[in-house]
Amino acid sequence: MHVKTLILGAGLTGLSAAYHLEKKGDRDYLLAERQVQPGGLCASYTVNGFTFDQSGHLLHLHTDYGKKLVKKLLKTNLLRLKRRAWIYTHTSRVPFPFQANLFALPAKERQACVEGLLQAAAQTPKAPRHFEDWCLQSFGKPVYELFMRPYNTKLWGTSPKNLTCDWCGPFVPRPSTQEILQSASRPPQKSYGYNAWFYYPKQGGCGALVQALAQNLHGLRTKTAVTQVDLKRKTARLNGKTISFDHLVNTLPLPEFLHMLEGEARLSALAERLTHTSVLVYNFAINRAVKPFSWIYFPDEQDPFYRVGLQSGFSPFNAPQGTSSFYVELPGTTPRGKGTEKRILSALIQKGIIDIHDEVLFSFWQTLPYAYAVYDKRRSRAVRQALQALAKRGCFCAGRYGKWEYSFMEASLLEGLDLAEKLV
Ligand SMILES: Cc1cc2nc3c(=O)[nH]c(=O)nc-3n(C[C@H](O)[C@H](O)[C@H](O)COP(=O)(O)OP(=O)(O)OC[C@H]3O[C@@H](n4cnc5c(N)ncnc54)[C@H](O)[C@@H]3O)c2cc1C
Known part of the structure; x- marks a missing residue:
């Protein structure tokens, strides 16, 4: 064939890619999917009558x-929603992004964050060696220690010292020094971040788009x-x-694709330089409608998870x-099972996100x-070499x-269009 x-x-x-090829009148393609259903992530x-996405x-x-x-x-199966997101630290509940909402911290921590920021702003800026440098320069040490370091260590499974800052531009809001200082006395006047507003299908979850x-x-x-795959033949x-083809x-x-290549030992070897994290997701439902929120970040080490979202809050x-x-x-290395489940539920009860009397319907x-x-130090060169070759x-x-990067769904949609234009 x-x-x-x-x-x-x-x-x-x-x-x-397939959708846009067809729109351009090209049906001479095959889209191969291993699973029973398309859609991937x-x-x-x-x-049980609930719709769940993959996180x-x-x-x-x-x-x-x-x-x-x-x-x-x-068409009409689309909602536009405003982000309602917080960070729970061991002392406080701070609106997202942490660095633009210092007013929500206790006085002592707030003062330390302001002083740390002023110290950072007084330094001559240098090219950051890693994500830790970038955070320290952008926000000062206390903001780094209270949120950026512990949260990112959980998310990336490694210290921010081992990460480059190639990825953070679109994903980590960077208010100006003045804006951060102002946020110590009052809530910010504007929304920060790529996700301040978002869209979501009214019915069918994200899968409706698929x-x-x-x-x-x-x-x-x-x-x-x-x-x-044999690229020569x-x-x-x-x-x-x-x-x-x-x-x-x-x-x-x-990395999986590089390992599939026939007779391309040098390319396959690049896969060894690419690392990734996995996520373990615990989904559950309770018998009560809670006060709506979008998602909450948990930087503290004693909480086994790093983010919790209200799936039922995205659409009725x-x-x-x-x-x-x-x-x-949770980090993908966390063991599944009753012990972890118990720790999750008791942490959520302790923080008032669910109540001790709520009944867990299923999980x-x-x-x-x-x-x-x-995004460790070996990633960018290895990815560049692999994609060019x-x-x-x-x-x-x-x-x-495929490009081994931090991107999101809109990028996938646009790349599909771009590919179809190249291929037709
Ligand atoms: C925890 C998490 C939360 C996210 N949240 C958001 C969000 O809120 N908003 C957002 O915009 N983006 C989000 N993203 C990113 C988003 O999921 C991705 O950008 C997008 O799904 C990537 O789509 P893809 O088609 O490139 O990859 P995938 O969805 O991974 O698709 C790859 C497909 O290849 C198939 N496949 C694998 N191996 C084989 C094989 N050997 N043969 C045939 N088929 C195979 C897989 O089954 C899969 O269907 C999130 C990602 C994660 C991990």
Whole structure:
């Protein structure tokens, strides 16, 4: 069998590439997906009448095309929501972002944060060597110690000293020194961050977007796993059968893809330099509607999780009336089981997020094996070398895992368009 374009992986990136190829009248492609359903990390699940995403999956749309496409696909099935997010430290509940809401801290910590910031601002700025330097220069030591260090250590599974700052531009709000100082006396006048407002499907969870993209794709093949790719011969093994192609699009995790390459030992070796984190998600529902919020960050070491989201808060259709559903994100190294469940629930009760009298209706665990590509010092060179070499061999890598970067759903949608334009 031969196709003009073979797309590996029907997550949002692969689906968007196929969707845009079809829009341009090109049906000579095959979109291979290992799972029974398309969608990858954006697929949603219905459990006992509740809709769950894979942790939180909210649409952050910042481009005209991204908004236009999502509105075209979801039509009236779309909500626009304002972020309601906090950080719980051992002493306080601070609105997100921490660094722009110092007013919410106890007086002693607030004063220390102000002094630390002033000290940092008085230094001559130097090129940061790592994310720790970047935080210390941007916010001062107390903000770093209270939030940035412990939270990011949990999230990335390593010290901020081991991370570069290539990723933080779009993801870590950086108010000016003056704005941070002002925030010590009053709440900020503006919203910070890429996620201050977001979109979410009214019904069907994030998976509604997947369904809308996938519904008329002629070349989508689920239960189709790729195991080997030969870039010289331009062939791939799908479910044990060989298929040839003119162009290849990879959205699979880059290290896995590099290991699938035939006769490319040097490229495969680059995979050893790429590390990532996994996320363990504890999903549960209770028999009471809690006060709405979007998500809450937990930097403190004694809390086993680092973020908790209210799934039922994103849409009234996500949970039956009078109930609430939550997702709790923990480092992927945390053991699943009763012990962890008990620690999670008692920490949530202690913080007043749920009540001791609430009944847990059901719960289930999910592991997301690929969560964050770790931006350590070896990543950027290895990724650059791999992507350049692959592009020379006619293989385009795309998406958060194909390009081994920190990106989000809108980027997947736009990359799909970009690929289709290149390929047609
Ligand atoms: C915890 C977490 C929370 C997130 N929250 C948000 C959010 O709120 N908003 C946002 O915009 N983004 C969020 N993201 C990012 C978002 O999930 C990704 O940017 C997006 O889903 C990437 O889509 P993709 O198609 O590139 O990759 P994936 O979704 O990983 O798709 C890859 C596909 O390849 C398939 N595959 C793998 N191996 C094979 C094989 N051998 N053969 C065939 N198929 C294979 C997989 O089954 C999968 O379907 C979050 C990510 C994580 C981890």
